[in-house]
Amino acid sequence: MTAFQTAIQESPALPRGFSSSDAAAVARRVYLAPAGLATGAAARALVGGGRGRPLAGRTDLAFGLVAVLVRRDGGGASLTVVDEPTLTAWGRDCGEGVAAHVAATLDRLAAARPDFAGLPMDRPHIMGILNVTPDSFSDGGDRFDPAVAIAAGTAMLEAGATILDVGGESTRPGALAVPPEEEIRRVVPVVRALAERGACVSIDTRNAATMAAAVAAGARIVNDVTALTWDAEALPTVARLRVPVVLMHIQGEPQTMQQAPVYDVAPLDVADWLAERVAAAEAAGVARENLCLDPGIGFGKTVDHNLEVLAWSGLLHGFGLPLLLGVSRKSFIGRLSAQEPPKERLPGTIAADQAGLDRGFQILRVHDVAEARQACALWRGLALA
Secondary structure (H helix, E strand, C coil), X not given: CCHHHHHEEECCCCCCCCCCCCHHHHXXXXXXXXXXXXXXXXXXXXXXXXXXXXXXXXXXXXEEEEEEEEECCCCCEEEEEECHHHHHHHHHHHCHHHHHXXXXXXXXXXXXXXXXXXXXXXXXXXXXXXXXXXXXXXXXXXXXXXXXXXXXXXXXXXXXXXXXXXXXXXXXXXXCCCCHHHHHHHHHXXXXXXXXXXXXXXEECCCHHHHHHHHHCCCCXXXXXXXXXXXXXXXXXXXXXXXXXXXXXXXXXXXXXXXXXXXXXXXXXXXXXXXXHHHHHHHCCCCHHHEEEECCCCCCCCHHHHHHHHHCHHHHHHHCCCEEECCCCCHHHHHHCCCCCHHHCHHHXXXXXXXXXXXXXXXXXXXXXXXXXXXXXXXXXXXXX
């Protein structure tokens, strides 16, 4: 039994006893995730018959039930799965704070997502990983030469990527930081060349100076694995540039993040941490429509944590924001299988990405663009059938 299974107590009835009328206080204890998911014609029938809602405004996904997780005093949480009328009635019975939180979260689960960096979020997108590094965990050195990286990025676009994520610093477990000036030297020629070809380029960095240099060279998205916490200037820089940003969860930092990470209830702890980062970004002047969330698979998480966070990633739809999933070639795939090296983890990557699509992720960050696009096309074809 995993720590998550130990922490979660399944309950046949929703808990009582909320005394607070403050919706914000209740939100720190009550979490909602879509359940009873349906695709295609079943999804449309569910919504059309008034027995469910679309997930994130999609026509290919809907939910007919809601999983309710409530943090318990002393740790852990209770879990109950109910239909929306039951949940709404419970919220009213528990008081104004619970009722307001339930209604607002249900609306965010169902609401259509705004375009992100000019891309419609009513369908999945493929983000191609372009590491201009000598030491990334999977492909370090493969594209360290800018000319090779530019050619690889062009090939990814032709294979179906709608975003190219260019990075000049490895954030694998134990990786050392790269000085921003060296990171800039690596990435700017690649970003500029691909942006000039019309690509939607994302800059994968935690350094404010690199963010500014890459955006000046044509990058349209900032993707920060520390959710703008590493560099004190990152948050004001992104706000000033008015650029879309991916906020990713991480526990610790790359050098130490895999040294015995601990959570109470990992999916809930990740959601809470991201809620704090969303609030900080908005307070700094970042427009909410410029935010996208990544649960940070592999960043300060054990194999069990990764599985729990992915399985319960529907919780993150409660923010009403686009979601990005980065599982490509991650070590937990090999640990669950036969200890395959990174470049032999494509089947597991595809399986994990399909799980993400089932849960409504809008962006898949991958090394193998053509294969991911084919799998995504099949998933979408079935979902729309």
